[in-house]
Each structure stands twice: as structure tokens, then as C-alpha cells.
Amino acid sequence: MKRLILFLMVIGLLSACTAKPTETLQGAASEGADSESVFLPVLEGESQEAMESNSGETEPITTESVEVEPMVVTRVLTSDPNSLDPHGAISAGQNVVLPFLLDTLVYRDENNKYHPYLAESWQVLEGGRVYQFVLKSGVKFHDGSDLNADAVRFNFQRIKDASGISPLAGSFAIIESMEVVDELTLRITLTAPSATFLGTISTPYAGIVSPTAVEVWGEEFGQHLVGSGAYQLDDWETGLFISLVKNENYQWAPQPIKNQGAPYIDEMNFKIIPDATMQYNAFLSGEVDILFINDPEQVKTFQQVPEAVVEPITLNSLIYIGFNCTQAPFDQVTMRKVIAHAIDKELLVELALGGVGSAAHTLIVPTLAGYDESLETLDPTYDPALSQSILREEGYQQENNGTWTKNGQPLALELLISTRSPNEALATVVQAQLKEIGIPVTINALDSGAARTAATSGDYQFSIWRYDWNDPDILNMYLSTEMIGRTNRQFYSNPDLDQILAEGETQLDEAAREQLYVQAQQILMQDLPWIPLYVPLDFVVMRNTIQDYQIGSMGRIVLNDAVVKK
Structure with a gap:
């Protein structure tokens, strides 16, 4: 019943922020927009046959300069x-x-x-x-x-x-x-x-x-x-x-x-x-x-x-939730677990994406070396009751309206996204799922440049982000200590992880290298700087x-x- 209620609630929210595709996409083609026609080049020196005159005489064959419209x-x-x-x-x-x-x-x-x-x-x-x-x-x-x-x-x-x-x-x-x-x-x-x-x-x-x-x-x-x-x-x-x-x-x-x-x-x-x-x-x-x-x-x-x-x-992509691990409340791994257990990934893919994409349960996607299906057992399962239990263990009290407070301070979050599609739909579903456990979320939607600046400077709590890369070394680029303030926007640091990722850079044996990235994921899936959401179809x-x-x-x-x- 709760899934049905959530489904109806999300549909309402999505309808409020996006128009139907037939109305939005087909409703208003730009009238009078310049349209460029482009052609294959005409061979230089190509001649045209002269037209016969009324007198029956044939004009001599001439070569005329033909202006070729550029291909654009x-x-x-x-x-x-x-x-x-x-x-x-x-x-x-x-x-x-x-x-x-x-x-x-x-x-x-x-x-x-x-x-x-x-x-x-x-x-x-x-x-x-x-x-x-x-x-x-x-x-x-x-x-x-x-x-x-x-x-x-x-x-x-x-x-x-x-x-x-x-x-x-x-x-x-x-x-x-x-x-x-x-x-x-x-x-x-x-x-x-x-x-x-x-x-x-x-x-x-x-x-x-x-x-x-x-x-x-x-x-x-x-x-x-x-x-x-x-x-x-x-x-x-x-x-x-x-x-x-x-x-x-x-x-x-x-x-x-x-x-x-x-x-x-x-x-x-x-x-x-x-x-x-x-x-x-x-x-x-x-x-x-x-x-x-x-x-x-x-x-x-x-x-x-x-x-x-x-x-x-194929972009070897993962869509994930990333936490600012130095800013409360997500400087505590327990609070990251609260969010992880509250997200129903399969339902998110169905509601926000119409089923186009697959729920992700590892940090390295199947198209990259280092993917190991057995790691899925480490991914926090969807269990909203467990999320609420963790909140109580962390000293939060649930108010009559269902929200949570600690030391008189309400628990309310802000989710950073870029305005690129389908981020708004994804954020709306996440917002609804967290509301189900009593956590209100405000969505901060910025253009891509502004969102990147905010994330890189640490001016956010948690975000929906994406990687596209051709090597499992993406974990080093995005989560190693030396990349904090650059591409490590989670401000996450773990010396054990750093050592494994450094070995992964220098290990030339393919099988041994893949195993190193399996070990790296084991650490990350305990620390949870990221929650993998889904693998997109692009x-x-x-x-x-x-x-x-x-x-x-x-x-x-x-x-x-x-x-x-x-």
C-alpha cells in the first residue's frame, strides 16, 4: 500500500514540474527558424551542356563557376x-x-x-x-x-x-x-x-x-x-x-x-x-x-x-548520490546509511525513467573492468523502517507531523542537482521517498557550471551526480584523497583506499588489477560516500x-x- 501511495504521490509531483511529452515536445515547433540546406561538393571543372537555341544552333560548351554551399x-x-x-x-x-x-x-x-x-x-x-x-x-x-x-x-x-x-x-x-x-x-x-x-x-x-x-x-x-x-x-x-x-x-x-x-x-x-x-x-x-x-x-x-x-x-556511466562527507549530517556514515536504506532504486528507475535504465548495486558498472556481481550483497537494501531505526539510535525524535528533530533542530536536507534532464525527475522521486520516512528535502537545481562549482567548493549536503569514464581508475579520480577539491567532490578520504587505488594504477596484470578495484569497492560500500542509483541508457x-x-x-x-x- 505504501508503494502505491508513493507511486501516486510521485506521479503528482512529476506532473507538476513537467508537462506531458506530447504537449511539451510537439506543441511548438519554431516558426520562421533558419534552416540550412547543405550539399555534397561539386567537382571542380565540371561542365554544363549548353542549351539549344530556337535557331537549332548549338552553343559551345562552357565551364562556369558554380558556387557550392558549404556543408554545415x-x-x-x-x-x-x-x-x-x-x-x-x-x-x-x-x-x-x-x-x-x-x-x-x-x-x-x-x-x-x-x-x-x-x-x-x-x-x-x-x-x-x-x-x-x-x-x-x-x-x-x-x-x-x-x-x-x-x-x-x-x-x-x-x-x-x-x-x-x-x-x-x-x-x-x-x-x-x-x-x-x-x-x-x-x-x-x-x-x-x-x-x-x-x-x-x-x-x-x-x-x-x-x-x-x-x-x-x-x-x-x-x-x-x-x-x-x-x-x-x-x-x-x-x-x-x-x-x-x-x-x-x-x-x-x-x-x-x-x-x-x-x-x-x-x-x-x-x-x-x-x-x-x-x-x-x-x-x-x-x-x-x-x-x-x-x-x-x-x-x-x-x-x-x-x-x-x-x-x-556506451559511456560506462553511473548515476549516483554523492554526499559531502565533511558537512553535517553526512559527516557521519550512519546518516549516509539512513538515505541509502530509504531509496527504492527499482521504483526510482520505473517512476523517473519509465524503466529505461537498470538499478545499480555496485560502484563500477558492468562495462568496466573491476565489476563484480557478488559486491551487490554489500549494497544497502531498501528498508525505510531501518532508516527510521537508525535515526532513533542517532538521537533523533520523531514529531507528530512525522519529521525528525535532534537537540531542538529539525532534520531537513537540500539536494543539489544540475538542471540537465532527467535530474529533476530523479530528484523528485528521491524527495518523495525521503518524505516517506519523515525527512523533508529541498531541491537546489542549478545549471551545470554552477552545480559543478557548488559541489567542488563543498557548498552542498548531498547531490545527484554522474560519471562517464573508460577505466575503473574513475574511483581514483573521484574518491582519492589527493583529488579533494578537484574531482573528489565528496571530500572523502580513506588512506586504505588510497593505497589500493595507487596499486591499481601501477598493476599491469589485468586479473590482479581487477581484484584491487573489487577491494576498493568493498571499502567504499562500507563508507558510503556514494550510493549507486542506476546505469543509464544513453x-x-x-x-x-x-x-x-x-x-x-x-x-x-x-x-x-x-x-x-x-
């Missing part, structure tokens, strides 16, 4: 990045834009295999402690300067020296020394063998930027990024759009890409549209061509749009006129081979 693709960004500097603090949308502007030493494909990129080849020496990279010759940055071994050393040193703000600063701390052997050869010595080094330098945050441009722009470099990628920055109107144009000199695409030269698509634009309904209408009007979705109603709606191709993507929507695109590792859209056909 526009993708939605939910939030505007604060900066495009890959070596600075993570900013919303960076991981989407940067791969078009930057190249990395190695390329990781959708099967997690590594291929030459800026590095033509590499050797792993001295038992995994030394990596020697030979770079491709003739590579130029967008400003015309040379991309050589000195430039790569400058970049990697810049990440190491980034005052801890780079998400890769911890991973790059393992670099002991770098030696420029010759113009195109860089020898990197690590303090110990690393199981994550190639994966680390394949991410956009290890993209190689122009040292010259860094010097010229200084603190403003993030607004004037210069890389060597297939596209270069053309214009950026904060809060509105980012415009890229193809790099005509590009000749060094990674091996899995057929077109090694400049991309066929002339312009790649990113339009800032925070609202899901506006994104949908922009797609219908032809204003945008690509967008990421994970809201079940959006998926169903776009699957009915003839010009939309809905592609599933999709990218592509306009059906875009052909020959690829979906790479971590859902990256690769457009080097792509064309746009009318």
Missing part, C-alpha cells in the same frame, strides 16, 4: 564551457568540443584499442616505466607553428604544473622526467609502471595545444584555443554558440579514419540550448543536427521523428542527412569521413 553541422550543448583550455579545470561541454580542436598522441577506439595519432609509433621499455614516442612529421598547429617533441613536453609539463586544477594532474604526477631525444622523439620516464598511462593521454584533456598561443594569450588562452585538430576555433559568443571551421591543412587523422585529410564538412557549430523542449524544437526546425539524450520520453519522441537517427552509445540523435559518421570511444562523434546529403 550544428550540435547542441546544454551548457556553455567556461573555458576550452584542456589543461585547466573541467568545464561543461569541454569533452564534446575539444576532440574537434585537438589531437592526442594516441587514439582509443570504441573497442578500447590504441592506435597512432600524433605519435606515429611508440615503445614501452624497462618493464613499463619508459614510453618513447616518435611523432608524425609535418604536423602544424592552427597558428602555423610546429607540433614537435618540445611542444608535447611543454604540454605534459603544463598539465603537471596546473596547480592541481587539471583532471589529469594526479595521473600526470607519475611522470618522473621527459627527454627530447630529437625533434620528433620524446622519451617519458615514469616513477613506476602504469596501467592507465596510454588511456590518460588519449583523453581530450591531454590534447596538445600550441605553446606559442599559450604564451600569446596567457590567462585568456581558454577563450582562444589553438590546437592541431581537424577543426579550428572561428567564433565564440558566450551563452549562444561556438563556431568551428575545418582545418584545410589537416593531414594526420588516426588510423581508423579513412579520410586522413581535411574533413568534408566545412563548419562544425555548437549551439547552447539548456532546455530539452527547445532542443527538440530546434531539431525539428533544422536549426540543430546532433544532440545527446538520456531522458526516456525524449528517446521515445525522437524515435518517431522521420529525419532523426537515434543511436545508442543516445545521440543524428539528422539522417549526415552520413558516414563514426561513434568512437565514450560516445565521441567522429565526423572526419562524414558528409551531409540533402
